[in-house]
Amino acid sequence: MNTRLATILLLASATTLAACAKKAPEQLPPPPAETTQPYDPGPQVQPTGPGVGTQAHFAAAVGSSTTIFFDTDRYNIDSQDAAALQAQAQYFARYPQVTFTIEGHADERGTREYNIALGERRATAAKNFLVSLGVDPARIAVVSYGKERPVALGSDEASWAQNRRAASVIIN
């Protein structure tokens, strides 16, 4: 442990020396600190799960509310979506430094270009709702993937319902 400390101090002083390559340092770097006992981190201070600014932290806080779903060809926020977006808005109010993207998606049962536009519509609807709940629009980016990124792979109503979605994804 004191070796590690020594290495750090050595590297720090080396950097200092490198920065002032053309002249000798005005004072010599301090000697490594003497410690007589092994390093003791003290009682366990684990962070509660992943840190703020990760998708995992967001998902742990709001659960399945990271994503809202839509009916075929629709882009309106229904009551279930509203509840999920409320949960998101509360999270974003609590962590004002977090920025995020809303990804809009459509199911495969649509033509490709229309679905890109529809995905953008869905993501924008989610964004507008969050803004109405007080989230700063500057924190929200929007991207549409149309039908290019399904999460459910079947060609049936159950799969399509899972793919018609707007998912909030943390950026930082």
Added chain:
Amino acid sequence: MTKTLVFFLTVALIAAPAAAQDLGAPIGEDQPVESVAVEGDDADGPLRGTVTDESAWSDIGIAIPAFATDRERATPANANGTGALGREIARVITANLRNNGLFKPVGPDSLPQPAFAQITAPAYGTWSGRGAEMLVHGYVRARDDGRLVVGCYLYDVALQDELVREGWVVGPADWRRAAHKCSDLIFSRLTGESPFFDSRIAYIAETGPKDRRVKRLAVMDSDGANHRFLTLGSATALTPRYSPDYSKILYLSYVDGNPRIYVYDIGTGKQTLVTENRNPTLAPRWSPDGKSILYSMAVAGNTDIYRVPVTGGQSVRLTNTPGIDVGGSFSPDGRQIVFESDRSGSQQCYVMDADGSNQRRISFFGGRCATPEWSPRGDQIAFTRIAGDFNVAVMSPSGGGMRVLTRGWQDEAPTWAPNGRIIQFFRTERNTGRSGIWQVDLTGQNERRLPTPVDASDPAWGPIRP
């Protein structure tokens, strides 16, 4: 600010540095094919007018023996020399006609090989007993500079007379184009239709699992040969369109994380953004004169169609409704545009003048109308017809005479052959999501799959190559 922006755009369309990460090596520009007069027996002149046989032209037997060569010479076009090349040319022509359900072709592998002198003076006795009403002869000669001269002749066996002849000079790498030009000559002379074989297709090559598809921009000849990938696949590429002169391809790429449309220059292998606007842009289209680009842009949930000069400059907004207006296909005279819009509550097809005025709905049959494409002949509009399943259908430009041509589960995004008589589209398989490019002619017949190295979608058929 606007002035600076216009100047910025006018000087050059912007090269986006990140875009270079997904581009493969350039494939090089098209080389020209030179048409030449070829010698023939002009004693009576070539036959004009109708063919002698009374049956429909689809029943005409046509013999296509190997092309002869004046002198066996080595050529980069074929490892075994010009004689072997002559046989390959005849095979390409035979495959072209057979694959498109045209006539009843018999190819070189079942026929005797004519001598070089017979190309311009056929031994009709050899051919008249074979049930072939028409006879194709040709030759290939390698010049000292390495270029190939290919002559193509069509004879009426019963009348023992020449119907048409033509010749072309091509680089050895382009030998297939001579075969396609000859196919087009035969096809046009016998049917009266415009040619389509000598053309290329831009499309999206797909691999990978359904939730992580790798999609690459690719090009190939109309028969699937000369295939090239243009992007590497690290970014999703979608919906390409060949420019009318084949020098560029418009397409959509997610290379910077957002849907943006680019002009890819085939000669340099580099691409530039169509617009600097950071809103999502999609559905790029060329005007028939290659001078304008249509694109769709989504702004705060509303998508509209815009037009911008290919040299850059101000975009003109063509549609302005609270709905999704997407796509757009010009009539061949450039005066009108057919597009799709959900302003009525569901996707339907609309026609407007090229300046955006006079927008009117044309689709009034049951079901939805999407991805409309105006035929190069101007007489039909092909579209994706959605009524439960997705099928390819056609209608007149006023929306009448609607005919459904296919019966798949999800057939989508028709594109026209240069002569307006054949339609390509892509067909997606239920559950697996596998996709392939298919073709059907305007009568709804000869539906067949086009061979591609991997799965394929978003085909865009280019015009006849000059």
